[in-house]
Amino acid sequence: MGTLFGALNNSLSALEAFQNAMDVAQNNVSNASTPGYASQTATFVADPLNLTGGLDGGVASGPTQSTDSRYADQAVQTQMSLQGSFTAQSTALSSIQSLFDVTGQTGVIGALNNLFQTFSAWATTPDSSSTQQNVLSQASALAQEFQSAAASLSQTTGQVNRQIGSAVQQINALAGQIANDNAALSQSSPPDPGIQANLESSLESLSQLANTSVTFAANGAATVLLGGQTPLVIGNQQYSIQANFSGAGSGGNPNAVPDAQILDSNGTDITSQISQGTLGGLLNVRNTVLPSLQGNSQQQGALNILAQQVADRVNQILTAGTTPGGAPGTALFTYSSASPVDVAATLALNPAITASGLAPANGSGGNGAALQLSNLGDSTASGDEINGQTIVQYAASMATQIGQQASDAQTGQTLQTQLVSQAQAMQTQISGVNLNAEAALIMQLQQGYDAAGKVVTVISSLATTLINMIPATG
């Protein structure tokens, strides 16, 4: 039996080598990040290629070897841009993830669990001074954990700010080099290979930092647009960008950390255009992940929501109760009411409370309030829940979400590293093949990928079958 590729060369019609039109159309819209099959209508793919041979309008003019190389370069740069994004996110998220222990042993969630356990012990022996003291100790520990988490998030914000600033500096420096190379290329005819190599190297480095699109003039000079829209380099002119961390938020939360902004050379906010590369990844962490926890001008943040709900409900239950001596209860926690985003950072044990000031009793009995507190974490009463989740569920989902994001970034980083290697290997192939052998090689590779893709689909289907066979537990 012959080999697959031997058989293909002999018997398969060329028609079978191509995907049907629907697949092509779907591919064109389903993965804008993959350089390649450039439909006339898919300008997001076609533009970066800048096919000097002129595929636009259906004119075949014999693409040159350098055009092929440029295509391969673009493929590598696209994958490097995604790799840069995942790497930046993975690093930043791993430090955030460590603050929220999904096992519930340490950090805010661990301290929360400890407090509820202490409430439970107190409900059993409400007059015991040692259990009363434990309640105060664990409440203080919880407040410190909230403060510590808020401080760590703030510290992480500062670190990400510095990294964003550094990425912007690197982008501007590379843009300057590209502008210089463009100027040199405009002076040299034919184009100097050494300058072209420098230019390619700068473009590759730039692609790791941000999503850029590049077009080339006849003399080899590169025009670079950031996010496909904002000029970074045109000819020998550089347009610098800058990072801004003091923009005014549009929401109503005072003291909130403003989102990071990237401004173009005119001072226009172009943050939304930067979605990939190291800078894109950092902006995602800075403007999406961190605000979801610590809040910003428009949202309170999960950490503050949790801190406020725990403090408010514990205080309400205690102040509605009575001490063993018959005195009204005292609030256990205090926090700054200056802003919803300050709650976690300012949460503290009420300095006015003493062990004997704890109020275990209410209308339900001598330990009614203490019992209510011991059940608070799992209470499904509407006033106890946060967004339809119990307090414990809300805390756990916060940790799980961060863990999932960190895991996704890590997985993406691994995959992108492999895709960069694949694209680089393809780059080598394109640059080393003579034109006669090239068409045959293309056919062989496409058939190989298509065949492998079909088997992988079968494997995925079988894996799903096996997962469905796993006996249910619990």
Added chain:
Amino acid sequence: MAPRQYCEAAEGGLARAGQLLLNPTPGALEECLQVLTEVSETLEALATGTSRGWDPAVPLAVGRIQAGARALGLRIEHGSKLVRGWKQLRCGEGYTRRGLPTFAEQETGRHMEA
């Protein structure tokens, strides 16, 4: 072979296929196809049995296999699209009225629409 060994063989196969994809030559892709076919046969054999008595490591391994296959699928799709783009660049002759690429007759044996 025990279910766990089936899984180990499948995971090993997927890892090997992943390595082969890093070297996109016809020979490597053909070997990759053979390895993937063996993985498919291994999983098919496991799926025809019963899950009763699976040790706890098997469900975890199946999860890893599913994730590995998904990642491999993406890498293959990526490679395929790169080659299609390369083909368009090398053999492209223009576009149909619907905006789809067409390819040169001398390269493909006939004029066609992708």
